[in-house]
Amino acid sequence: MQGSYEIKTKKGVIKVVVNIENNKIEWIRIEGDFFIYPEDAVWKAENELKGLEVNEDLIKNKIREIFKNVEFVGSSIEDFENVIMNAIKEAGK
Numbered sequence: 001m002q003g004s005y006e007i008k009t010k011k012g013v014i015k016v017v018v019n020i021e022n023n024k025i026e027w028i029r030i031e032g033d034f035f036i037y038p039e040d041a042v043w044k045a046e047n048e049l050k051g052l053e054v055n056e057d058l059i060k061n062k063i064r065e066i067f068k069n070v071e072f073v074g075s076s077i078e079d080f081e082n083v084i085m086n087a088i089k090e091a092g093k
Contacts, residue, residue: 003091007083009034011074016087023054028084035073041066045080054088 006015012034019026028049030042045066052059060081067077 001091003087003089005083005086005090006032007079007086009075009079011035014075014079014083016083018084018087018091020054020088020091025049025052025054025059025088028087030080030084034075036067036075037071037073041070049084056085059084059088 001021002017002019004015004017006013013032014030014034015032016028016030018028028046030046036042045063048062048066049059052062063081063084064077067080070077
């Protein structure tokens with residue numbers, strides 16, 4: 001099942017599209033006009049979230065781990081948690 005969600009942050013938009021199969025993240029796409037450094041943290045998040053069981057604590061812990069050394073401009077880890085979890089909820093989980 002596919003879900004998507006988008007939020008406006010102080011300095012841009014974060015949009016997530018996710019596909020859930022068998023209660024796991026089959027694939028996820030994170031896009032928008034947000035600014036983070038290093039930029040490859042988005043690619044890392046997409047790859048490391050793939051295959052995770054749909055469990056809010058597990059997913060939020062993984063997001064915090066991936067983004068712990070990321071510099072955010074106008075957004076936050078919480079913004080990414082919010083948009084990812086809401087996209088998963090939109091997918092019916």
